[in-house]
Amino acid sequence: MSPWPSRPKAPRRGAYLLPSFFTMANIFCGYFALTEAFKAGQLVALDPAAAAPFFDAAAKAIGFAVLFDGMDGRIARLMGTSSAFGMELDSLADTITFGIAPAFLALTWGVQAVLPAPETGLVRNLGAAGWIVSFLFVICSVARLARFNIHSNSPAPRSERPEHKHFVGLPTPAAAGMVAAIVHVYSGNPMQEWLWVPFWLLLVLAISLLMVSTWRYYSFKELDLRRKRKFAVVLVAGVIVAGIWFYSEPVLLVIASAYLLSGVYTKLSHALRRGHAKEPARAEGRSN
DSSP: OOSSOOOOOOOOGGGGHHHHHHHHHHHHHHHHHHHHHHHHHHHTTTOHHHHHHHHHHHHHHHHHHHHHHHHHHHHHHHHTOOOHHHHHHHHHHHHIIIIIHHHHHHHHHHTGGGTTSOOOHHHHHHHHHHHHHHHHHHHHHHHHHHHHHHHHTOSSOGGGSTTSSEEESOOHHHHHHHHHHHHHHTTTOOOOOGGGHHHHHHHHHHHHHHHTSOOEEEOOTTOOTTSTTHHHHHHHHHHHHHHHHHOHHHHHHHHHHHHHHHHHHHHHHHHHHHHHHHHHHHHHHHHO
16 A cells, blocks of 8 residues: 555546536527527518427527536536636526527517517507517626626635525526526417517516526535435436426426526515514514
8 A cells, every 4th residue: 555645636638528518518509599589580470380490499499508507517516627717618608598599589489479560659669678678688697697707706615605505696597498488388389469578578577687686596506416315306306307308398387487486485585584583673672
């Protein structure tokens, strides 16, 4: 036995390529989603039914990108190949896939199809409102990614960083996934009744604001399959995968909606607890 302590093995050069492969797959999905949404946008005013498969393909591409985005960082951490280059590349990929692509999809699917409607006062402004809200989605996603990078580069220990257990604000993949899930649940068939467009824009606006909020969302970074409860985790994951395989439209919408609302529930529950905690203190102060 050697008297000298063994040095930790450095990862092989090829190991750095694996996380980058998933990041490139993320970029490909974002670019593919943009091209499909563009094709659909050219058809939607003339033949909405012909545009539906392209819209659905764009939504599915964003869904696959969410999967790839979750894998690249986890694989890099498991293999010890995390790097500043990988983090910056991932952020740029997310800007395309979870910022620009879903914003363009939201505009073409939810607004562009109704623009040929009769020119009333409200309908006349829907196009401009759609551009503004979709652009705001892009801005909020970029701001969210910038804030995440600042937290990730914090000199504090990993366990003490703001986004260790919880994300601060709705993550961009979840925001993009929510838009994609809604498009997918309709099989890509675009919105054609202009009365629904304001509600769609309000939803996209709410998603945008949640990204730059300080509301907490569980990060799943502490999910460890090596723990005792790994069988339960694998079982739940298997059920979810099976549900997505056979009933992708409703299951993905439920998952995306549940995660989005989880941050709202956490914020409201904390506010209620703080309110209840202050009531006894006020009562005690009055009695004194």
